[in-house]
Amino acid sequence: MDKHRKYIIAGNWKMNKTSGESVELADAVIKEIGDQASVDVVLCPPFTSIAAVSSVVEGSPVKLGAQNIHPASSGAYTGEVSAEMLRYFYPTYVILGHSERRKYFNETDAFINEKVLAAFAGNLKPILCVGETLEERESGKTLEVVDTQIRGCLVDVSEKDAENLVVAYEPVWAIGTGKTATPQIAQEVHDSIRHILSDLFGQEAAQRIRIQYGGSMKPDNARDLLSQTDIDGGLIGGAALNAKSFTDIVNAAVSLDSEE
Numbered sequence: 416m417d418k419h420r421k422y423i424i425a426g427n428w429k430m431n432k433t434s435g436e437s438v439e440l441a442d443a444v445i446k447e448i449g450d451q452a453s454v455d456v457v458l459c460p461p462f463t464s465i466a467a468v469s470s471v472v473e474g475s476p477v478k479l480g481a482q483n484i485h486p487a488s489s490g491a492y493t494g495e496v497s498a499e500m501l502r503y504f505y506p507t508y509v510i511l512g513h514s515e516r517r518k519y520f521n522e523t524d525a526f527i528n529e530k531v532l533a534a535f536a537g538n539l540k541p542i543l544c545v546g547e548t549l550e551e552r553e554s555g556k557t558l559e560v561v562d563t564q565i566r567g568c569l570v571d572v573s574e575k576d577a578e579n580l581v582v583a584y585e586p587v588w589a590i591g592t593g594k595t596a597t598p599q600i601a602q603e604v605h606d607s608i609r610h611i612l613s614d615l616f617g618q619e620a621a622q623r624i625r626i627q628y629g630g631s632m633k634p635d636n637a638r639d640l641l642s643q644t645d646i647d648g649g650l651i652g653g654a655a656l657n658a659k660s661f662t663d664i665v666n667a668a669v670s671l672d673s674e675e
């Protein structure tokens with residue numbers, strides 16, 4: 416099997432870990448994965464740990480990601496952080512449009528779109544999260560919801576920028592619940608996402624864009640999910656808070672990559 420895309424395993428630490436704990440976790444991850452570079456590994460700590468984790472990952476193959484940005488570069492936006500401010504810590508990625516931000520902070524596709532454009536302008540690669548709620552799935556609206564989110568969040572993104580985009584399919588009903596989408600359910604949605612991306616950016620670009628799965632991915636289900644044709648990585652919440660479970664998922668991707 417040749418998927419032509421490099422796996423990307425990212426840990427979304429959400430609102431967890433003090434800066435001291437973040438250093439410990441990042442250190443342990445780096446020790447465990449060594450200098451392997453066949454899989455992209457990304458750590459997304461909270462803002463308060465960005466500086467500390469930036470120093471830890473420097474010189475290692477592990478990349479740094481943020482969990483959010485504001486679209487403006489500076490200004491009167493109390494409590495917010497811009498891509499401009501982050502760039503001193505050399506982050507590579509930024510998670511945007513996570514369902515928790517949509518739900519608890521009322522982020523809309525239009526606002527997320529502004530952030531996506533600001534991320535590209537600031538040399539950050541967006542990890543754009545999309546996914547349906549349980550109610551939407553049960554009423555047969557999954558593909559419609561995902562289609563609306565992707566198109567709404569990617570207005571005015573160029574084909575060239577799109578190649579630096581990562582999409583994360585995170586069914587809301589699978590996040591933090593222990594309920595994982597079956598590999599077949601996930602693959603079906605990933606395949607549809609690639610068709611939407613192809614419609615927006617052309618087939619060649621769409622083949623290069625990596626689509627991660629997120630939602631209760633754990634060491635024991637990672638291999639089955641990652642072996643699907645259109646699943647190019649994982650966005651890991653709970654299991655990323657522990658070095659062993661996170662690196663076990665990374666190692667599942669490394670071993671699949673070596674079998675290709």
Ligand code: 13P
Pocket residue numbers: 427513585589590591592593629630631632650651652653654
């Ligand atoms: P869990 O892995 O805890 O389900 O979280 C997934 C997620 O939301 C990653 O962004």
